[in-house]
Amino acid sequence: MPESVHSQDPDQSMVDAEQPEQEVVSNDPILEERQVVVLPGATDTAASFQFEGEGHTMGNALRYAIMKNPAVEFCGYTIPHPSDAKMHVRIQTTDSTTALEALEKGFNDLMDLCDVVTEKFTSARDQFNAESGNRMEV
Amino acid sequence: MAPLVPSQEELQRRRIIGINAETVTNIPSTDFPGHWPGESHGWAVDEFQKVEFHRNDQFEASFSLIGLDASVANAFRRILMAEIPTIAIEDVFIHNNTSVIQDEVLAQRLGLIPLKGSVEGINWMQWFKKATEEGGEEDGPCDFNTIVLHLDMECYKNEHAAKDEQDPRKLYTNAHVYAKDLMFTPVGRQEQYFVGDGAIAPVNPDILIAKMRPGQAIQMELHCQKGIGADHAKFSPVATASYRLLPDIKIERPIIGDDAKKFAKCFPKGVIGLEPVTSAEAAQRGSGYEGHSGEQKAVVKDAFSDTVSRECLRHDEFKDKVKLGRVRDHFIFNVESTGQFDSDVLFLEAVKVLKLKCNRWKRGLTDLMA
Amino acid sequence: MSRETYQVPSMGTQNTFDAQGGGYASAMAIDSPSVVYLCGECSARVPLKRGDQIRCKDCGHRVLYKERTKRMVQFQAR
Numbered sequence: 001m002p003e004s005v006h007s008q009d010p011d012q013s014m015v016d017a018e019q020p021e022q023e024v025v026s027n028d029p030i031l032e033e034r035q036v037v038v039l040p041g042a043t044d045t046a047a048s049f050q051f052e053g054e055g056h057t058m059g060n061a062l063r064y065a066i067m068k069n070p071a072v073e074f075c076g077y078t079i080p081h082p083s084d085a086k087m088h089v090r091i092q093t094t095d096s097t098t099a100l101e102a103l104e105k106g107f108n109d110l111m112d113l114c115d116v117v118t119e120k121f122t123s124a125r126d127q128f129n130a131e132s133g134n135r136m137e138v
Numbered sequence: 139m140a141p142l143v144p145s146q147e148e149l150q151r152r153r154i155i156g157i158n159a160e161t162v163t164n165i166p167s168t169d170f171p172g173h174w175p176g177e178s179h180g181w182a183v184d185e186f187q188k189v190e191f192h193r194n195d196q197f198e199a200s201f202s203l204i205g206l207d208a209s210v211a212n213a214f215r216r217i218l219m220a221e222i223p224t225i226a227i228e229d230v231f232i233h234n235n236t237s238v239i240q241d242e243v244l245a246q247r248l249g250l251i252p253l254k255g256s257v258e259g260i261n262w263m264q265w266f267k268k269a270t271e272e273g274g275e276e277d278g279p280c281d282f283n284t285i286v287l288h289l290d291m292e293c294y295k296n297e298h299a300a301k302d303e304q305d306p307r308k309l310y311t312n313a314h315v316y317a318k319d320l321m322f323t324p325v326g327r328q329e330q331y332f333v334g335d336g337a338i339a340p341v342n343p344d345i346l347i348a349k350m351r352p353g354q355a356i357q358m359e360l361h362c363q364k365g366i367g368a369d370h371a372k373f374s375p376v377a378t379a380s381y382r383l384l385p386d387i388k389i390e391r392p393i394i395g396d397d398a399k400k401f402a403k404c405f406p407k408g409v410i411g412l413e414p415v416t417s418a419e420a421a422q423r424g425s426g427y428e429g430h431s432g433e434q435k436a437v438v439k440d441a442f443s444d445t446v447s448r449e450c451l452r453h454d455e456f457k458d459k460v461k462l463g464r465v466r467d468h469f470i471f472n473v474e475s476t477g478q479f480d481s482d483v484l485f486l487e488a489v490k491v492l493k494l495k496c497n498r499w500k501r502g503l504t505d506l507m508a
Numbered sequence: 509m510s511r512e513t514y515q516v517p518s519m520g521t522q523n524t525f526d527a528q529g530g531g532y533a534s535a536m537a538i539d540s541p542s543v544v545y546l547c548g549e550c551s552a553r554v555p556l557k558r559g560d561q562i563r564c565k566d567c568g569h570r571v572l573y574k575e576r577t578k579r580m581v582q583f584q585a586r
Contacts, residue, residue, distance in 0.1 A: 128191035249585025
């Protein structure tokens with residue numbers, strides 16, 4: 001697919017040149033320095049993304065979230081070599097969406113899940129604490 | 139076409155991972171679109187059913203997360219161990235150490251001592267940026283990235299000790315150096331954050347650091363920094379963070395009488411109970427209870443406490459009568475804090491970290507969109 | 509050449525290697541600083557100067573140890 005490789009090139013050089021230091025700085029400078037790169041050979045509906053400094057923690061959870069998307073035909077993740085901290089995610093989608101959109105939806109879905117878990121966890125804990133507190137008083 | 143909805147029995151069957159004497163069955167998750175023809179299985183947050191608490195002590199909590207995939211539960215567990223920041227001793231400046239324990243060994247021991255302090259203060263602290271090989275410059279130690287502790291001890295003879303005293307702790311003063319001897323000296327804004335109970339101190343004051351004899355002394359300055367468990371285990375906020383799947387025991391055909399007693403002994407106490415066979419059961423034809431009215435039968439009382447040792451599968455008399463398994467989406471977490479944070483807060487932190495990471499990467503994507 | 513007749517060599521004079529070495533030692537003996545050692549037997553502090561007998565002044569033990577460096581040493585707690 002020489003054409004797709006070529007079309008992806010300007011994208012990549014732009015990412016390499018512009019990303020560092022220009023982002024909004026959060027409270028975590030270590031996290032901020034890392035970057036995402038689209039690996040060569042990507043098309044709209046099939047792409048591999050490289051995440052610097054990520055591992056199985058994010059990789060497997062993200063893979064699951066993306067696989068739950070009906071428009072995704074394939075999603076898998078790999079850490080090509082254990083000694084460099086890079087994680088690759090491969091996404092292939094149907095024509096109804098793009099790989100990038102599927103990836104973004106994956107992140108959104110995971111964040112929604114985090115909210116739900118937090119909410120249910122706190123309410124279960126508060127209820128448990130209240131009940132065990134009552135038991136102690138009796 | 140509306141998606142097919144599988145029956146409750148079918149869903150329940152899919153939830154159980156089978157455990158045989160030597161093998162496991164029905165292992166991978168299949169809840170993906172396209173796996174089961176006609177069924178939807180798209181993303182839905184309401185698949186996460188609930189949280190059940192079993193125990194919530196300050197430094198140890200146990201709870202179940204029900205309706206989650208292993209990949210997400212595992213992400214929480216991994217984050218708990220390796221990606222929640224804490225404070226630990228990082229740099230050790232030894233001015234004097236004439237004790238028998240070597241400098242480098244002493245430094246390593248000190249690093250592993252869990253420290254506590256005001257949570258607000260720890261969250262306020264920033265990373266200490268180290269010099270990198272690519273020429274990145276090191277931050278100097280500042281009030282917002284370094285906490286300074288001092289250890290200054292000298293051992294000498296105790297003049298008031300009894301003549302026949304054998305205990306070196308009474309014979310000498312400062313024969314043992316403990317974690318409680320670490321002295322915190324707040325600088326700058328640390329004086330506002332780490333005051334009173336919020337002062338930086340070891341969680342366990344009685345950790346033995348070194349032993350000395352008269353004439354020996356230790357003098358050093360210790361710099362504590364913020365870090366994560368992925369960098370070094372001393373930064374890990376948990377002693378253990380683990381999950382197991384809820385065990386599932388199905389008695390498929392009656393186990394009665396002496397067999398029932400033997401069956402109960404195959405499991406930890408309380409997992410299997412004995413109940414008398416009712417006359418109604420005995421009257422039912424084909425139930426396997428005919429003529430056994432009043433005898434003891436084995437029933438599952440508390441599968442939660444089972445260890446899934448598979449002992450019962452080693453006995454021929456229980457063959458085909460029992461089926462062991464685990465519930466795929468019921469994770470029983472156990473989180474034990476090292477003392478810097480409360481155990482329930484730690485889990486909430488883990489969820490927060492996962493969300494933060496997602497958010498950060500999502501922002502990184504906007505550059506790819508252009 | 510005896511120690512007493514020795515003169516500090518100047519650039520122009522020709523000295524043998526032997527004379528130079530002996531002269532150095534005698535010059536130091538007058539104002540050499542004393543170094544404190546620790547007795548291997550009784551742990552007493554033994555200040556010694558150049559040329560002193562290597563022997564503990566309290567117990568006569570002949571094994572002495574150097575004191576630990578006064579310099580600060582830095583380690584990583586890892």
